[in-house]
Amino acid sequence: MRTAEAILETMHERGCRVTGPRRAIVxxxxxxxxxxxxxxxxxxxxxxxxxxxxxxxxxTLDLLAELGVVERVHHPSGTHRYVVSxxxxxxxxxCVRCGRVAAFSGCNLEPILASIADQTRFRILDHxxxxxGLCQACQGETMAVSR
Amino acid sequence: MRTAEAILETMHERGCRVTGPRRAIVxxxxxxxxxxxxxxxxxxxxxxxxxxxxxxxxxTLDLLAELGVVERVHHPSGTHRYVVSxxxxxxxxxCVRCGRVAAFSGCNLEPILASIADQTRFRILDHxxxxxGLCQACQGETMAVSR
DNA sequence: CTCCTTATGATACTCAGTATCAACTAATCA
DNA sequence: TGATTAGTTGATACTGAGTATCATAAGGAG
Numbered sequence: 001m002r003t004a005e006a007i008l009e010t011m012h013e014r015g016c017r018v019t020g021p022r023r024a025i026v027x028x029x030x031x032x033x034x035x036x037x038x039x040x041x042x043x044x045x046x047x048x049x050x051x052x053x054x055x056x057x058x059x060t061l062d063l064l065a066e067l068g069v070v071e072r073v074h075h076p077s078g079t080h081r082y083v084v085s086x087x088x089x090x091x092x093x094x095c096v097r098c099g100r101v102a103a104f105s106g107c108n109l110e111p112i113l114a115s116i117a118d119q120t121r122f123r124i125l126d127h128x129x130x131x132x133g134l135c136q137a138c139q140g141e142t143m144a145v146s147r
Numbered sequence: 148m149r150t151a152e153a154i155l156e157t158m159h160e161r162g163c164r165v166t167g168p169r170r171a172i173v174x175x176x177x178x179x180x181x182x183x184x185x186x187x188x189x190x191x192x193x194x195x196x197x198x199x200x201x202x203x204x205x206x207t208l209d210l211l212a213e214l215g216v217v218e219r220v221h222h223p224s225g226t227h228r229y230v231v232s233x234x235x236x237x238x239x240x241x242c243v244r245c246g247r248v249a250a251f252s253g254c255n256l257e258p259i260l261a262s263i264a265d266q267t268r269f270r271i272l273d274h275x276x277x278x279x280g281l282c283q284a285c286q287g288e289t290m291a292v293s294r
Numbered sequence: 295c296t297c298c299t300t301a302t303g304a305t306a307c308t309c310a311g312t313a314t315c316a317a318c319t320a321a322t323c324a
Numbered sequence: 325t326g327a328t329t330a331g332t333t334g335a336t337a338c339t340g341a342g343t344a345t346c347a348t349a350a351g352g353a354g
Contacts (some may be wrong), residue, residue: 018320
């Protein structure tokens, strides 16, 4: 788990400046354990620091994605969400009913990826495994209202 | 491979009406072998039938997704793309450089999904495996310009 | 052919994300 | 410490995807 200071230091080493808004965004982001949207960040920080601009939030999230601090997630709605990168490789399951998200680790995709690389002649650089289903709570609920 | 007529017939059985715009959209969609956006459909059909409305295209694509004729794909840009569903289960690799898309079949995810269901207590209903990498052409190009 | 219901297209809107640009400021150097 | 300068900011306006609304049009059952 990286600290805000360590991340800001990395930015600095990269020739980026450590500014108030960036510090606020990094600190906020590190507190999130669920996926969040740029709008979530913007709204939360607006309350603390009303002058912060929407564009700055987007720019800083882009920067953090570039630095590998956060990852972009495809939300079914078509908008971007971000999750803080953890050390282990992680993916998410989204509940189709309530939107709850659970993370899981240990996707052993390597053999599958190898066969796909073979089949398509692509050099696979990255993968995103996105699952949807029903969380435990909604499984019960669905049974109750099932036709 | 379904024909336009068969799909329109299914719509009809469902109580939907078979209209000119729907026919045009279904026919266009079936010709596509690469992922396409709603805007692609709209622009192409506008040329043939200039009165067609943007909303109709979105509505019809929603309907076709519901009928299982097309599948929604998450494009890295955050917008939706559609692909015609084929019989076998299919996924795609997107080239990060040129945007080319290749399909592959046979993702043997079942054992992985089972362990995830166990880990998260979700009932997994659907999965989307999205890969990115370099297509064969861009692999060569990257080597040429690599630093 | 008539009638009723669904579908259509024009329009206006929302919402996420981007472009622009003058004003500001972090960091470096003197 | 203060001057310099290049990166950063926030206001604003914009774009582009997708949605809501609603009067009009038209499919299809009878």
